[in-house]
Amino acid sequence: MKKFLFLLFFLSFLFLSSFNLSFNYNYSYFYFYKVNYFSSHDLVLDLENSNEVLKFFAQFDARIYQGDAKYEIPYPDIDFSIIGIMPKYLYLSNQYRFTQLYLSLYKNGFNLKIGKFPVKWSFSEVYSPVDIFYFSSPFDIISLKEFPSNILFSYSRNNFTSSLIYQDNNDFFSSKEGLFFEFLNEYYNSRIFLSRYSQIRKNLLSIDSIENYLFGISFLSEYFGPALYDELTILKSNDDFGLQMLLGWDYTFFEKLYLCHEFYMNFKAPNAPYSDINIINKYLNGDFLLGRYYMFLTSLLNLNDRLNFSLNSILNLDDLSLIAIFNISYIPINNLISSFSTVWTNGESKEEFYKIPTVFLFQIGTKF
Amino acid sequence: MLKRILFYVLIVSSIFMYAETLESIIDKVEKNLSVKNVVYRAKMKIEESDNTREMDLLLYIKDEKNVYVEVLTSTDGNRSRFLKKDNSMWLYLPSAGRSVLIKGHMLKEGFMGSSFSYEDISERRKLKDIYDISLVNDEKYYILEMKAKVNDAPYKFKKSYIMKDVYLPYKEEIYSSSNRLLKEFYIEEYEKIKDIYFPKKVVMKDLLQKKNITTIEYADISIKDKISENYFTKSYLER
Numbered sequence: 001m002k003k004f005l006f007l008l009f010f011l012s013f014l015f016l017s018s019f020n021l022s023f024n025y026n027y028s029y030f031y032f033y034k035v036n037y038f039s040s041h042d043l044v045l046d047l048e049n050s051n052e053v054l055k056f057f058a059q060f061d062a063r064i065y066q067g068d069a070k071y072e073i074p075y076p077d078i079d080f081s082i083i084g085i086m087p088k089y090l091y092l093s094n095q096y097r098f099t100q101l102y103l104s105l106y107k108n109g110f111n112l113k114i115g116k117f118p119v120k121w122s123f124s125e126v127y128s129p130v131d132i133f134y135f136s137s138p139f140d141i142i143s144l145k146e147f148p149s150n151i152l153f154s155y156s157r158n159n160f161t162s163s164l165i166y167q168d169n170n171d172f173f174s175s176k177e178g179l180f181f182e183f184l185n186e187y188y189n190s191r192i193f194l195s196r197y198s199q200i201r202k203n204l205l206s207i208d209s210i211e212n213y214l215f216g217i218s219f220l221s222e223y224f225g226p227a228l229y230d231e232l233t234i235l236k237s238n239d240d241f242g243l244q245m246l247l248g249w250d251y252t253f254f255e256k257l258y259l260c261h262e263f264y265m266n267f268k269a270p271n272a273p274y275s276d277i278n279i280i281n282k283y284l285n286g287d288f289l290l291g292r293y294y295m296f297l298t299s300l301l302n303l304n305d306r307l308n309f310s311l312n313s314i315l316n317l318d319d320l321s322l323i324a325i326f327n328i329s330y331i332p333i334n335n336l337i338s339s340f341s342t343v344w345t346n347g348e349s350k351e352e353f354y355k356i357p358t359v360f361l362f363q364i365g366t367k368f
Numbered sequence: 369m370l371k372r373i374l375f376y377v378l379i380v381s382s383i384f385m386y387a388e389t390l391e392s393i394i395d396k397v398e399k400n401l402s403v404k405n406v407v408y409r410a411k412m413k414i415e416e417s418d419n420t421r422e423m424d425l426l427l428y429i430k431d432e433k434n435v436y437v438e439v440l441t442s443t444d445g446n447r448s449r450f451l452k453k454d455n456s457m458w459l460y461l462p463s464a465g466r467s468v469l470i471k472g473h474m475l476k477e478g479f480m481g482s483s484f485s486y487e488d489i490s491e492r493r494k495l496k497d498i499y500d501i502s503l504v505n506d507e508k509y510y511i512l513e514m515k516a517k518v519n520d521a522p523y524k525f526k527k528s529y530i531m532k533d534v535y536l537p538y539k540e541e542i543y544s545s546s547n548r549l550l551k552e553f554y555i556e557e558y559e560k561i562k563d564i565y566f567p568k569k570v571v572m573k574d575l576l577q578k579k580n581i582t583t584i585e586y587a588d589i590s591i592k593d594k595i596s597e598n599y600f601t602k603s604y605l606e607r
Contacts (some may be wrong), residue, residue, distance in 0.1 A: 003374065022445025047461055048447055055607055057462060100465060101545075104607045111603040147465065154599030160455065163603075182602065186455045220469070227471045255476045269376035305416065334419045335444070367445050 022046045026365035030071075030142065031325050033358040038092075042365075044099075053107060053317065057117075061332030064142055066091050071142060072357060090144070092292060099146045113152040119165060121180060121193055122246070123220055123229045125260050126296040126314065127288055129244045130193050130216045130233055132176060133167055137323050138298075139343050141361050159184040174198060188221040193233075202284045204277065212237050226251035235268075242268030250298075259304035260298035272318035273350050290352050293317035305358065306331040314353070321347025338364045372513045372574070390503045393510050394495055396535035397528075400565045408589040409440075411441070414482050417579040421446075424478065434600040439480065448480065451605040457486060462603045467606055477524075480606065483574040483582040487522045499526065509538060534558060534565040549575055561591055 024044040031037040040063055047058040069092040118203025122128030126138060136145050154163035160183050167176040178195035193216040200207045216233035231246040248262035267290045270278050282290045295315045302308045313324035322345060329339040341361045345353040410425040411448070428433050435452035449460040452491035457470035470477075475487040495501060498521045499514035510530040517522065525543040540553040557569035566589055574580035598604060 020447060022447070024445070044463075046445065046447070050607075059463065059531055099465075106604060106607040109598045109601060109603060111605065111607045120466045123469075126374045154606075156598075156603035158597065158601075161602045184453060184456045184602075189456065199488065222472045225472065227469075250469075250471070250478075252474055368443075 006296075009020045012096040020046075020048045021198075022367065024365060024367045029362045031360040032071060033360070035072060035268075035357045036068045036070065038065055040065045040068040040069070049152050050104075053105060055106070057100060057102055057104075058098060061095070061097060061099045061144055061146075062078075063095045065094060069093070071359075095144050097144070097146060099199075101146065109156050111152070111154045111156075111193055113150070113154075116149050117152075119150060119152065120148045120165075121178075121191065122231060123218060124231070124248065124262060124296070125250075125265075125298040125360075126262060126312065127264065128231055128246055129235065129266070130214070130218070130231060132195055132197055133165060133178065133215065135288065139314075139323055141325070141341055141343060141359065174200070187223050188219060190220075191217070191218045198236075201281075203260045203281050210237050240268070242266070244268075248296075256302050258298075258302075259301040260296075263294040264289070264294040264296065265292060272316070272352075273317075274352065279350075291318045292315050316339035319347065319351040321345065323353040335366050335368060336364070337366070338362075390501065390512075393503070393512070393530060393535065394501065397512075397530055397537065400493065400534070400536050401565060401567075402432060403429070403564055403591065405429075405592045405595050406589065407592060409587045411587070412441065412480070412482060413583045415581045415583075416577070419555060421481070428595055428599045430595045430597075430600060434595075434597070436599045436604070445478070449605055450480070451600065451602070452489075452601055453602075458602065458605055467602070483572040483577075483580050485522075487515075487574075492521050498522075508532070528578045534560075536565050536567060551575060557585075559589070561589060564591070 022045075022196035024040040024046075025046075025286075027039065028042060029037070029039045029064035038193050043062045045058075045060045047056075047060070049056050049319055070089040071334060072089055097234075098116060100118075102117045104111060104113040104115055113331070119133040120131060121133070122130045124131070127135070133150065134147055135259055149168050151166045152163055153165075156255045163180045165176075165178045165180070169175055174197075176195060178193065181192045183190050193214065195214045197212050197214075199210045199212060201210050213236040215232055216231060217301040218229065220229035222228075226249045228249050229246075230248070233244045235242045235244065243294070244267070245265045246261065246262060250258065252258045252291075253352070269290065274290060278290060281287075293316075295317055297311070297315075299312070300308060300310045308329050310327045310329075311324065313322060314321050323343070325341060325343045327339055327341040330338065331337055341363075342358060344358040345356050347353040347355060395470055406427075406429050406573060408427055411426055412423050414421045421443050423446060424440040426438045426440055427436070429602060431591050432453070433454050435450075437450040447462050449462075451458045451460070451467075458467045460467040470486050472588060476485050478484065479486050479489055491498075491558065495514065498516065498518050500517045501516075502513045504511040504513060506529075510532060512528040514526040514528065516525065523542045524545040525547065527541040527543070528537045529539045531538050536555050536558055537553070538555060541549055542551040542553070544550050552573045552575065554571040555569070557566045557567070558565050559568045560566070567586065568589075569583065569585045572582045
């Protein structure tokens with residue numbers, strides 16, 4: 001399969017004679033409050049060639065770290081290294097990889113897309129359980145974002161789009177399949193999702209294989225002015241059923257301030273206060289959220305063309321712990337972008353967002 | 369008595385002639401500005417106080433409800449694509465690999481960072497459905513004064529200077545509700561294709577910014593009998 005994909009990309013590379021290239025360079029300086037600091041050089045290259053039928057797109061990311069490039073597993077109340085399930089620190093090494101690489105064929109409303117690319121099903125700006133094919137935490141300012149390998153087949157006619165997706169995650173037990181329908185109308189946008197995916201769920205004592213079936217519907221309307229949306233998902237994990245819901249709205253005030261406010265409910269999740277086992281399982285399985293009720297906030301203030309501020313946060317409504325990211329972005333001269341970001345948490349021991357070292361990130365970059 | 373009758377007939381007929389003239393001017397202007405089934409390329413130059421960006425665009429316009437725009441090349445690496453389907457507008461960002469719905473409250477934002485707002489390019493109602501229009505006599509131009517009559521009109525007041533020979537606005541002045549001049553729009557060049565006068569070079573100046581001028585030059589204009597629906601789908605946008 002991989003050889004075939006490589007051959008396909010190589011041949012298309014030969015056929016497509018001229019490319020559009022763009023470069024993005026960023027210097028980043030990370031500081032973990034009272035823990036460590038390091039820096040990185042990041043070069044992102046976008047390469048594209050397309051016509052009405054065929055499209056090739058590649059995004060290559062080379063990141064070189066300098067200094068003590070490590071970060072602490074963010075739950076210092078439990079030393080995972082003592083119980084032998086996770087190291088205390090994760091060490092970052094230089095990375096050179098294609099983060100996107102795909103070939104797309106389009107004819108008469110049919111589109112076949114093969115390769116590494118993101119798939120987003122939900123309306124949410126922060127998190128939604130329907131985004132099973134790709135999800136990236138908005139609070140993760142360290143990891144390089146690499147998209148998974150998919151085969152996507154979609155068909156559109158007028159306002160209706162349907163797509164079928166298969167995601168290959170190396171072995172059968174982590175492959176994912178999904179079916180997606182979208183309908184646009186003058187007053188609303190509605191979507192229906194159906195997917196199957198297997199998961200290996202770890203806990204301290206055992207490893208379980210879980211077969212998940214997800215059914216979801218979502219609906220967005222601007223009839224009343226602000227965009228109002230909701231998503232409802234039913235997840236069947238082996239023989240258990242769980243219901244999850246997302247309600248949100250967004251609006252731009254005075255053409256400068258964008259606000260998006262979302263409530264997320266997972267009725268199957270544990271109640272606060274959380275046990276150590278709950279916390280450990282969250283980190284072992286890489287779950288994004290642990291509890292039942294959350295409030296998400298996404299905000300952006302465009303003071304002018306050169307200066308903007310953003311604040312994004314998640315508040316756990318059960319234990320009132322919080323994680324937030326604040327960013328200032330400034331363009332001092334042409335093609336030079338500078339930004340300062342900080343991620344911090346507020347919570348007590350046993351709460352979901354227990355106090356972790358505050359992370360500061362300064363970036364300066366250019367695009368050409 | 370006869371003189372009085374003649375006077376009334378003259379008054380009434382001049383009112384009718386005047387109304388017909390205003391209607392016909394608007395119809396001819398709208399005919400030139402809302403061309404259907406057209407494919408063309410455009411070079412868009414965005415000049416700001418200390419920054420200039422250029423991009424080459426490919427546009428497919430079936431009608432007011434079906435518009436597709438693709439950035440072919442740009443000096444800042446922007447390769448985004450835009451789809452207008454009925455009332456929905458989507459912007460596809462290849463580097464992020466996702467399309468973003470342009471919601472109603474985002475319509476005042478600049479289209480691809482230009483002085484044209486999404487609202488400027490998305491408005492598809494007839495002028496007379498959203499504005500009370502009056503004609504001001506002038507030797508050189510038909511001056512149309514357009515005052516918003518619906519709450520969701522893109523602008524509160526607009527003044528359009530229509531060239532008498534080709535029925536295209538030479539200039540449009542866009543005002544706020546407090547009568548402040550917000551934007552100026554010019555058609556600097558045009559070309560007659562079939563029986564339509566097609567703008568070839570347009571300029572939009574955003575007067576609220578220190579310097580924000582967008583110039584669009586159209587090329588390879590091709591008016592087709594029909595454009596396939598397939599260009600105006602999310603699958604084509606996200607391909």
